[in-house]
Amino acid sequence: MIKPVLDVIVVGAGHAGIGVSYYLTKQGVPHLVFEQGRIGETWRSQRWDSFKMNSANKLNLLPQQAPYFDDPDAFAGATEFALALETYAHQESLPVKEYCPVVSVHTDQERAVFRVTVSQEGKETVYLSRRLVIASGGQNKIWVPDFANHLAKSVMQLHASEYKNAHQLPAGNVLVVGSGQSGTQIAQDLLHSGRHVFLSTARVGRIPRRYRGKDIFDWLVKIGFYNTPTEEVTDPSLLKVKNPQVSGAGQRGKTSSLQSLARSGAIILGRADRAEANTIFFQPNSSSNVRYADEFSQHVKQLIDEYIQKNKVLAPLADIDLDDVPDEEAACASDLTQLNLVQVAITSIIWTTGFSGDFSYLPLPVLSDEQLPKHRNGIGTVDGLYFIGLPWLRKRQSAIILGIKEDAEFIVSHIVNSSLSGKR
Structure with a gap:
């Protein structure tokens, strides 16, 4: 029996795959979306209990989606968003x-x-399609450094995607490795739970939660920060810059900084780079990591100030935000370069070291030497193959929910135009 051929198959039903499906549906393109779990599965299963989105509800709507949340300026939890x-x-x-x-x-x-x-339903089924959109993202395979295997078995180790709350950890102190958005939020969650926290940092920027009368994301959208096209980036290192520290926790979110975590009791350490049984070693860069984060915040605020001045925008002066005040001497940073986990009573480690992409199901010649998808603006190197939901897919905004609408519309437009021209 000859199998029917779909026009498009979409892999993944997160916000990227759902956005593509919306535009395909509006264009009348026959397609199916396959999801390994439930719709928005990673939001349901890979977030901790107190997790909050970093951008306000009004910025997280999909194409033509009616306001879903009661408060557009609040920050939804992961399950709410799913x-x-x-x-x-x-x-x-x-x-x-x-x-x-x-x-x-x-x-x-x-x-x-x-x-x-x-x-x-327990059996393998084959589907055929003329085009394929990979919307499973590049953040779906847990990444933990190899030296984690060198640590004593008595230490409980969890990846950020496995952490839910402090109650699942044994009694004792906690080491959080990684100071990006996940690391700083989890560190704060543990501190609120009464745990003593050691935080191993990395070179990550930060931004204030609010500045000159607006949420920081409102300013970043307004000044066109997220509109930078990938093809105009001349410094490749920019494409690897981590998302800045900021938190949606609390009624209207909060500024997240290493100095604010230190005031709450966290010990700020350098980057973890090796381990032996009960000892973990850190680079002597905690001070430079603190300064880099502060400088990033100052740079972003300067961009906003320049926009306000150039466009004669009426905006109040900045309020004093203690968590955003630069720690010019990096006084919050510890100079410790190693910890004996037994001596400092660390019984658990949370690895907020991120993910890598898992494209093992895609044995086509479409990945780079780094095992990343080869594409241009989401259009793959194999005819009919597309990618979406990857950082810097087309623009800086491709990495955030706000950017999915434009990327999805672009991909579907290319699919439709290719169909009309007779191409695959």
Whole structure:
């Protein structure tokens, strides 16, 4: 029996895949979306209990989505956001198949289609499509440094995606490795729970929660910060800069800084780089990491000030934000370069060291030497293959929910135009 051929298959039903499906549906393009769990699965299963989005609800809406949250300026939790995705998909009648992980993808050269094998209800089923959109993201495989394996088995180790709350940890102090958005939020959560926290930092910028009368994201959108096209970036290192520290915790979020965590009791350490049994070693760079974060905040505020002055925008002077005051002497930084975990009573480590992309199901010649998708503005190097939901896919904003609408519309427009021109 000849299998029917879909126009498009979308892999992943997070905000990226759902956004693509919306535009495909509006264009009348037959397609299916496969999700390994439930809609928005990673938001449901890989976030801690107190997690809050870093951008306000009004910035996290999908294409033509009616305001879902009661307070547009508040910050939703992970489950709330996942439910918003699910509600949107149902309201728009998007063809999502949940609990259908994609096992493999191959090309059928004779028929010029993709053969997508899916695990469905305990058995493998093959679907055919002319085009394939990979919306599974580049942050879906836990990454922990190899030296974590050198630590004593008595120390409990969890990745940030496995951490829920302090109650799942044994009694004792906690080492959090990584000072990005996840690391600083989890450190704050542990401090609020009464735990003594050691924080191993990295070179990560930060931004104030509010500045001159607006939430910082409102300013960043207004000044066009996120509109930088990837193809105009001349310094490749910019493409690897981590998202700055900021927190949506609390009623209106808060500024997150290493000095504010230190005032709450955290010990600020340098970057962890090796371990032996009960000892973990750190680079002597805690002070420079503090200064880098402060300088990043000052730079962003300067960009906003320049925009205000150039465009004669009426804006109040900045309020005093103690958490945003630079620690010019990096007094909050510890000069310790090693810790004996037994001596300082550390019984658990939370690795907030991020993820890598898992494209093992895609054995096509489409990955770089670093195992990252090769594409230009989301258009893959194999005809009919597309990517979405990757950092700097087309612009700086591609890494945040706000940027999905434009990227999804671009990808679907290319698919439709290719169909009209007779291309695959």
